[in-house]
Amino acid sequence: MAKYVALVDIREQIQNAQELASVWGNVRAEFEEFGVTLDGSYAVLGEYDYIxxxxxxxxxxxxxxxxxxxxxxxxxxxxxxxxIDDFAQLVED
Incomplete structure (x- = not known):
């Protein structure tokens, strides 16, 4: 398995927190269908909304x-x- 990080921005207007929670529930279910394991999800202050x-x-x-x-x-x-340790090994080779 490979590990990924994704920077996420909301582009449509979300009406309330319940709607947003529902969206993330749907995303999690779809990830599971694909065999994707979500290690973490974080709200972000700054240029992106979530990581x-x-x-x-x-x-x-x-x-x-x-x-x-x-x-x-x-x-x-x-x-x-x-x-980083894996990257360091690549550089040494």
């Missing part, structure tokens, strides 16, 4: 996760991430 950290079995599945989020009125920029 998601998730595991996906492959790049195609990560794309599906992005499409699922975007279908709920949000923009998602996804990046594959690796631990």
């Amino acid at each position: 998601l950290i998730f595991d996906a079995p492959d790049r195609d599945t990560a794309f599906r996760a992005g499409i699922a989020v975007e279908s709920h009125g949000m923009d998602m920029q996804t990046m594959e991430i690796i631990p």
Whole structure:
């Protein structure tokens, strides 16, 4: 499994907190259908509204996760991430 981080912006008007909670419930269910494991979701102060950290079995599945989020009125920029120790090993080789 690869690990990804996604920067998420809400592009449609959300009426209230209950509606937003419902949207995230739907996103979580779709992630589970795709075999995506959501490690964490955070609200962010700043340029983005949320950060998601998730595991996906492959790049195609990560794309599906992005499409699922975007279908709920949000923009998602996804990046594959690796631990610093793994990166250091790549540099040494």
